[in-house]
Amino acid sequence: MTGSNPKTVLDSLNQGLYQALRDDPQVILMGEDLTDPYGGAFKVTRGLSTAFPNRVITTPISEAGITGMAGGMALRGMRPVVEIMFGDFTTLIMDQVINHLTKFSAMYHGLVNASVMIRTPMGGRRGYGPTHSQTLEKFFLGAPGLTVLAPFNLMSDVSIGAPGQLLYEAILKLNSPVLFVENKLQYTLKLRSAADLGEYSLASSNSAEGIHAPFYRLVLQSAPSASFTLAAYGHMAHMALEALYRLAYEHEIFCELWVPTQLAPFMLTPLIESVAHTGCLLAVEEGTLSLGWGAEVLARTAEALGPSLRKAGRLAAKETVVPAAPELEAECLPDTEDIIKRVLEMV
Amino acid sequence: MDLNARLYRQLLIIRQFETVLLEHFKTGVFAGTTHTSLGQEANAVGVLSHLTENDIVVSNHRCHGHFLAYGGDPQALFAELMGKPSGVCGGVGGSQHLHWRNFYSSGVQGGTVAMAAGMALAEKRAESGAIVVDFMGDGTLGEGIVYECLNMIGLWQLPILIVLENNRIAQTTPSSLAVAGSIPLRFTTFGIPAAEIDSSDILEIQPLAGELIQQVRVQFAPRALIISTARLGSHSKGDDTRSSDELAALWQTRDPIVIHSARLPEGIRSNVEHEVASFIADAYEAALAADGGKR
Numbered sequence: 096m097t098g099s100n101p102k103t104v105l106d107s108l109n110q111g112l113y114q115a116l117r118d119d120p121q122v123i124l125m126g127e128d129l130t131d132p133y134g135g136a137f138k139v140t141r142g143l144s145t146a147f148p149n150r151v152i153t154t155p156i157s158e159a160g161i162t163g164m165a166g167g168m169a170l171r172g173m174r175p176v177v178e179i180m181f182g183d184f185t186t187l188i189m190d191q192v193i194n195h196l197t198k199f200s201a202m203y204h205g206l207v208n209a210s211v212m213i214r215t216p217m218g219g220r221r222g223y224g225p226t227h228s229q230t231l232e233k234f235f236l237g238a239p240g241l242t243v244l245a246p247f248n249l250m251s252d253v254s255i256g257a258p259g260q261l262l263y264e265a266i267l268k269l270n271s272p273v274l275f276v277e278n279k280l281q282y283t284l285k286l287r288s289a290a291d292l293g294e295y296s297l298a299s300s301n302s303a304e305g306i307h308a309p310f311y312r313l314v315l316q317s318a319p320s321a322s323f324t325l326a327a328y329g330h331m332a333h334m335a336l337e338a339l340y341r342l343a344y345e346h347e348i349f350c351e352l353w354v355p356t357q358l359a360p361f362m363l364t365p366l367i368e369s370v371a372h373t374g375c376l377l378a379v380e381e382g383t384l385s386l387g388w389g390a391e392v393l394a395r396t397a398e399a400l401g402p403s404l405r406k407a408g409r410l411a412a413k414e415t416v417v418p419a420a421p422e423l424e425a426e427c428l429p430d431t432e433d434i435i436k437r438v439l440e441m442v
Numbered sequence: 443m444d445l446n447a448r449l450y451r452q453l454l455i456i457r458q459f460e461t462v463l464l465e466h467f468k469t470g471v472f473a474g475t476t477h478t479s480l481g482q483e484a485n486a487v488g489v490l491s492h493l494t495e496n497d498i499v500v501s502n503h504r505c506h507g508h509f510l511a512y513g514g515d516p517q518a519l520f521a522e523l524m525g526k527p528s529g530v531c532g533g534v535g536g537s538q539h540l541h542w543r544n545f546y547s548s549g550v551q552g553g554t555v556a557m558a559a560g561m562a563l564a565e566k567r568a569e570s571g572a573i574v575v576d577f578m579g580d581g582t583l584g585e586g587i588v589y590e591c592l593n594m595i596g597l598w599q600l601p602i603l604i605v606l607e608n609n610r611i612a613q614t615t616p617s618s619l620a621v622a623g624s625i626p627l628r629f630t631t632f633g634i635p636a637a638e639i640d641s642s643d644i645l646e647i648q649p650l651a652g653e654l655i656q657q658v659r660v661q662f663a664p665r666a667l668i669i670s671t672a673r674l675g676s677h678s679k680g681d682d683t684r685s686s687d688e689l690a691a692l693w694q695t696r697d698p699i700v701i702h703s704a705r706l707p708e709g710i711r712s713n714v715e716h717e718v719a720s721f722i723a724d725a726y727e728a729a730l731a732a733d734g735g736k737r
Contacts, residue, residue, distance in 0.1 A: 123567070155597070160590030163553050167560020170546065171498075171568075175560075190587075194550045195557065202548075203541035204531040 104248050104258050105282040108139050108214075111259025112176065115266040116147045119174060122266060124151045125161050126178030136180045137216055137282055158187040162213065166196045166272075169209045176266055182217030182276065183229045196272040197240035208270040214262070218278040218330060218381055219428050224419035230382035230412065232276045236359045236391065242269055243359040245276040245329040248284040249297060249311055256299055256309040257286060261356055264306040276358070278330035278381070294340070300365040308357035310365050314350075315343050321351040323438060324369045326392055327379040328355055331429070335379055338434035346435075348442055361391060367399045374405040375441060379434055384411035410437050443714075446705050449487060449644050451714050456483040456507040457699055458722040459516050460675075463506075463523065467679060471730070472523050476537040479507035481642065481674030484698035485607050486511035488647030489575060489667070492655045496572040498544040498565070500558035504607075505540055505547035508577055512545045516722055520729035528732040544572075552585030554578070555604070559591045562600035566662065573658045574602040581612025583621055583628065595664045596633035603658050604629070604666045605651075609673035614683045629666035640670035642696045645705075672696035 101107040115122045124140060130153045134141030144151035154161045158179055165175035179185055185192075192213070199209040219228030236243055244265055246258030258281075265273050289297040296316045299309035313336060314321060323342075327335040332354040342348040351373065353366040370376045376396055378389030389409035397404050413427045443451070460478040467476070479486065486507035490499065493512070501508040509519060514530065522529030523537055530540050538549035548554050558576035565572045582588060583606075595602060608625065610617045629636040635657075639650055647669060654665040672692045676682040682689070694700075703711055 155590070155593055157590035157594065159587045160556055160559075160594060163556025163587060164560030164563060164591070164594065167500075167557040167562075168564040169560075170557070171561050171564035173564050173567075190550065191553060191556065195548065195553045198539075198548075202531060202535045202539045203546075204534050206531075206541055 101257070101259060101286055103282065103286060104246065104284050105137070105139060107257045107259035107286055108246070108262055108277065109141060109143070109259070111262035112140060112143055113146065114259075115176070115263050116143065116150055119267055121173045122150070122176060123168070123173060124176045124178065125154050125165060127154055127156055127180050129153050129178060135178060137279065139214070139277075139282075140178065158184050159191055162188040162191040162211070163195060165211045166191060166199065166209055169196075169211045170199060170207050174210045174212070174266060176212040176214065179213060179215040181227050182215040182231055183226050185215055185231055185235070185274070188213065189234070192235065192241060192272065192274070193238055197238055200271065201240060209272050210270050211272045212266045212275060213273065214275045214277060216277045216279045216282075218280060219417045219424055220280055222419055222421055222424060225416035228417035228424070230380070232274065232358065233382045233387040235274050236388060238359075240271055241359065242271050242273045242357065243276065244273060244308060244356055245358055246281070247311060247329065247332055247354050247356055248281060248286055250286065250288050255307045256311075256356070261306070261308060268306050276329065280330045281333070284333060295336070310356070310362070311354040312365065312369070313339065313352040313354065315340065318343055318349045321349045321369075321373055323348060323350040323375045323377070323442060324366065324373045325350050325352045325377055325379065325434070325438075326366055326389075327352065328358060328388070329381070331379050331381050334431045335434055337431045338438070341431070342435055342438055346439065348438060350438070358388060361395060363392060363395050366392070367396050370396050371400055371403060374403060376404065376406070377408045377410060377434070377437060377441060379410045379429060381412055381428060383414045384409060385414060387411055406441050408437060408441055410434060446702070447710050447714055449648070450702050450706055450711070451718055452487045452491070452511060453483045453644060453699055453702060454714060454718040455516065455722065456486060456510050458718050459510060459519070460506060462722055462726050464679070466726075473525070474536060475678045476523065477504040477678050478675045479504050481672045481692065481696060481698065482607055482609065483507050484642055484644040484647050484702070485605065485669050485671055488644050489603070489605050489651040489655070491648060492652045493575065496544065496570060498561050498572060498574045499546070500554050500561065500574060500576045501545070501547035502551070502554050502577055502579065502582070503538045503549045504579070505538060509540050509542070509545060509547070514540070514542055514545065516725035517729045517732070518542070520726050521732055524729055526729065526733045528729070551582045552587040555582070555588050555591045558602060559595050559600055562595070562602040563598060566598075566601055573655070575605060575655075576602055577605045577607060579612065580606065580608040580610060580617045580621055580625070583625070584612075592629065592632040592634060599663045601658050601662045602664050603654055604634070604664070606666060606668045608668055608670045610670070611673060611684070613677040614681065625668055626666070634664045634666050636666035636668060638668045638670070642671055642698045643701050644698055645702070
């Protein structure tokens with residue numbers, strides 16, 4: 096678990112939590128069903144209660160209560176990490192995040208920090224149905240005082256940018272509350288470094304807010320310069336990468352893919368610079384369309400570029416429930432084919 | 443100064459502060475909103491007089507009395523309510539959102555109980571010996587998160603005294619329209635022993651609070667104190683729907699200042715009253731003049 100190089104996103108996140116517990120006695124994990132032998136519904140905390148018996152707390156099913164308590168603990172100098180078992184349940188912590196955790200530092204005039212890490216798995220494609228498959232982070236994006244992070248299964252070199260590293264740094268270094276959005280399908284994805292990307296070329300851009308939260312730029316190696324900019328994060332970015340490859344080889348359309356790991360506060364400068372060259376932007380997300388992440392990305396890009404943004408589009412989930420039946424669920428959520436189709440419509 | 447005179451002074455500081463505050467809302471010095479604790483002063487003084495330096499207080503929207511009884515500076519509180527940089531929180535927090543030393547208040551019902559429980563868990567884990575006092579009202583009993591937190595407070599035996607100030611009215615809604623069943627059972631059912639008192643008398647409230655705080659401190663375990671009390675003022679400034687007869691009766695029978703002042707010899711009583719009046723007047727003037735006199 097802890098010694099070797101992590102192979103998957105899940106291993107990496109688990110290692111990040113282990114290291115945070117190891118390096119700072121003020122770190123504590125709280126959530127439902129976290130302790131061994133179960134180790135959490137998605138196993139992200141597996142082994143941690145064995146390694147740190149008093150610092151991993153299995154709680155009652157009380158999302159609001161534990162998030163609010165984490166706020167109180169943070170005000171007293173701790174760095175609590177809360178797991179919300181399914182991202183869908185973040186609606187239950189909305190008041191705690193919006194009216195409490197993100198308010199403390201500013202309303203108490205900077206006299207306190209509220210370093211609370213809230214981790215949660217979002218997303219569908221597992222057939223869990225309408226209340227266990229949603230992508231709800233858009234409701235938190237733009238909340239003043241909240242940092243929203245989403246890991247990607249890449250690292251710019253062996254140590255920086257891996258999901259676990261992002262998590263570790265956010266837990267120990269950020270003095271604001273953080274919503275850390277994992278995606279259920281990311282957990283089993285292999286962790287890849289620049290070296291084993293093969294045909295892709297990877298550049299990582301900024302470190303945001305005092306931690307290394309890479310903004311990845313992915314292009315095909317030795318391809319002509321890009322005529323189209325794709326933007327996506329999390330597992331959707333994994334699908335967009337596949338679309339980028341097929342658009343090049345099957346349609347001779349060359350794209351740049353930009354993948355932020357910090358969703359909020361929005362820091363889009365590198366993406367906007369890319370669109371300044373290509374003039375075309377498609378933002379892809381697994382959440383529903385209206386007032387989503389893509390809407391803000393497009394608005395900011397349009398504000399910055401004016402008429403040099405020639406074409407802009409958003410691809411997102413249908414504005415309905417996520418059905419349980421696999422075929423219906425697939426129709427509801429955007430995938431690689433949808434991205435390719437949409438790019439072909441736009442060019 | 444003997445104990446009775448000292449307690450009278452503390453009660454009066456809160457009353458006088460809020461009286462001046464309400465006066466100057468009318469003159470436009472204060473804007474926005476505020477929730478006064480007229481009639482509930484003995485709860486704040488009776489409970490908080492037992493705290494030591496490291497103990498923590500979590501309060502709610504009706505927090506001026508708690509803040510002043512905790513030892514907060516009236517000038518800084520006036521300045522906060524005037525929206526000034528020299529205020530407790532630089533004018534950002536205003537009436538409901540105060541933080542000074544180990545005192546915290548916030549304005550959303552229920553969430554403060556979670557905040558207090560988290561602090562108690564942090565102090566328990568740190569083995570600091572500090573305890574938490576959390577003030578809530580009967581209106582707060584409608585919030586779901588309260589029960590999530592009572593469950594965890596009982597489950598993990600957190601060092602906290604929950605003081606429920608039952609003024610039997612939530613904004614304008616009497617508790618008969620809002621609270622079912624038993625209030626003490628809400629605590630005892632989660633394994634939190636609860637004591638009840640129906641009083642506005644500082645000499646009755648203070649010893650009971652002291653006993654419970656001692657239990658929390660020694661056993662490092664939770665307790666609840668339910669004080670049936672009377673809110674003599676409006677919920678905020680002018681939104682009282684109770685009849686003038688009802689209010690007059692409450693002022694006559696449930697005013698902690700009147701109850702306690704009867705115990706003091708005339709000379710001492712008027713000395714305290716003059717001293718507090720000028721103390722609060724000075725604090726008000728100093729707050730007004732602070733920050734270059736600007737708002």
